Amino acid sequence: MRWYVVRRVLWAVVATFLILSVTWGLLAITPNPAAEQMQFQAAASGGSAEAAEEAFEARRGLDRSPWVRYQEYMTNMVTLNWGWSQSRSQPVIDAIAAALPYTAIYSVPTTILSILIGLAIGLYSATNQYTKSDYAATFFAFFGYAIPNFWFGIILLLVFGVQLGWFPVVFDSDIPFFSLGMARQLVLPVVVLVTGTIAGVMRYSRAEALEYVEAEFVKTAKSKGADGYRILTRHILRPAAVPLVTILVGDILGIFLAASYLVEVVFGIPGLGQLSYNAILAQDTSLVLGTTLIFTFVSVVGNLVQDVAYTVLDPRIDYGDR
């Protein structure tokens, strides 16, 4: 097991190196719209487009050879000195450190609520299959899944923020993190993300649980007089949890990372989603590589935790000396 984990970690380092190199290469060969716009503006006001281009390259350090730049960026990554963000005028580490808490403050409750609500509805639906409440739960889950987060967020803002005034329209980063004010302004973003996420958890847990609802050992437990709660948690959820881990750990991490940009834009939350997206738009190489490293790290660790979780949940699984 230990050897397995070590190998996985080493492979993660190689994968990270490859991902960063490819990302750097793509950025290096992509024309920069900001540079082209500056050239155009210079020419339109009677100036020199070429001089504008040279100035831009000098500011961005692009007047050095690609190899020199690549070496510098990769060395920065290894030494954890991630360089200077050109689009924000601050060290990349500071930019990520400032953004990460804002992503965490809405994604942690989103993840917890998605798992709890999704699992609860899924298990309830499995044990009450084809009843009206099963259909209602399925409708609720799919409503959140089908409705676009971006649009849903705007509608909630207009109704509950602008018209009713129950929640602030714009996220206020000045409010202390652990306060009622922060909780209040997180209600709408969390609702949007949770409704978008629970459908997957709910349907998956329902499907997995259904495999065991009519299993012999469940029938045995019932015949021995076990109560419904015990049957659900001990005899259905436990075996169903192993495949569920795949979605609980992997997919949910992926979902909130992918969805965060849209929600952050709508609600004005200065988190990692906006940070990484804006860095790509601005072709801020240092910041793009820094945020890529974060997302890669989350994915790699998520997968590793998922694999290790299998062994905890199901003692029959053992990676042995693989």
Next chain:
Amino acid sequence: MLKLLGATSVAGLAGCSGNGEGDGGDGSGESTASATRSVGGTYVSASSVDAQSLNWLTIADATSGSFVTATLDGIWAIKPNREIFPLWGDYATDDGRVYEIQLRDNLEWGAGYGQMTADDWVYMIQNIFQAQPNWSGYPNAADWFQTNPESGQREPIPVEQTGELTFEIRLFEVDPSFPFKPVLWRQQCIPRGILEQYVEDQDAEGLQQDEELNTLAYTGNLGPYTYDTWERSARYTVTRNEDYYLRDVEGVPDRFAEAPYFDQQTVRVISEESTRLGALESGEVDSAGIPPDKANRFENLPNVTVNVTPQPYLRMIVYNMRSNGWEPFRSKAVRRALGFAVNKESVVQNVLRGYADVAQTMQPEWSDWYDDSQVEEFGVGDRYGPEETRTRLESALSGTEYGYDGERLVDGSGEQVTLSIYYDSGQPTEGTIAEFVAQEFGENAGIDVQPEAVSAPTFQSNYVQTSAPDGTDPEWTAGTFNGGPRDVATSANSWDMSINLQFNTYPFTPASSKGFFERRGGINFYGYYPEEDISALYEEATATTDEERRRELFGEAFGLISEEQPFGFLAMPSSVTGYAETVRGYDEEFNTGWDSQAWYFA
């Protein structure tokens, strides 16, 4: 001897005399008595994008510039009526060529850098702006170079310190518009003590990352506010500067006596338009830009006042006259005929919801340089319609393969003429204009026009950049956007018309648009060859210090431009901003924010 001065005399800068300017007439909300102004409150505005840096030596975007300007006034401002309003200093010139700049004597840097002197300016200009090579990457360095007629080379404009608070700028040629160019207009400065650390080693990285520059620690009493916090992608906050130099200056209008009038100013970065507008409606922000199609709703809200200000940006159809465009566009008569095809009033009223002005030439109608008697109008009144278009177009195309077959304009093989019109895929309003132009060309000129959406970066690289084919050596080239004669140099993709770009008409410095009307102009990506020598009129006007004569010459130039129709001029969209109804100080004029330090809450 000609003597051009700004709004206050040089002596006035030392506090010895006033300019006698009263409160009124320059469009700054001055009808409100200063007694009603009081200091207080936090003014919150919404911005769709964040700044990139507070180190203004490294920035070229407007948002970053506005963040910095809240803490650093710059040397002078320009009022809407095109008068210079001295801030840190004023200028004097005898001949429109040599400009003496005089700084006020009460300007103090922060962070222990002492008084701002001419030495700071000259050091910065010579070692940063005019450094060769441009090691710091200063984006506006080209402004500080001019072609020396004696050598024929672009050389640094000579700048020399003439006193503790004075320095001279000696242009190579007379240019009475110089003070109005964004060379010294709102130009800011940095203490020599900061720059010296990086100049000798040409340490661009050090200069870029200098903490004092990035936290505006050196701004002292030089701006209405001092830097407080900048939380990226969220908010930027500045606090009232209790030592603001302008309060101690005699001769400035009364409204600056206690300026600024907000305890704090905050810019909140809200990239989503619906959220921004929702925040304005709910009162969470005091101002936000409003798109024309939403303005009507805000005009009906009791807590928001909609302010409409004219802008100098031109929305027009650019005709591709290069060899990968439609060749008849090269004919002035054809372009003039097509000028009758599009109803400009409809563009303004129906597409832009009335928040725009009709455009007829490369200057807005409200500009000093627009001469009604010279400008020829198209697309309005009886100079619009199918009959007017078709008869002129038929005549213009006589002798070519093109002609009318009933309602349709057909080519030599009897096929209807089909042209493309490109618009920015990220701009819904542009798409609507493109559809409208297509409809108008179809109905009034019998031309089938196909709107095509393209992203801004793609348009720039594949349609605007022009070059001669590999292996060809063009007779001349004028840079990235004009790679040579129109028969030789073309863009990568063919196109016929576009409305992707808006051009600035430069109402303060009209000569800046000269390059649009020169065969070898650096911006002439569309391959226009003027029939009249428009650039000669520009040059003569530029070198004329007699204001009346300049007006005549520019009036004539803009008249010729309207006559030649190098573009299908359509409209000049206005800027629409919503303010909380308690905000006072703004006006319905171009450049209304020039005195924003005197704005206040009622």
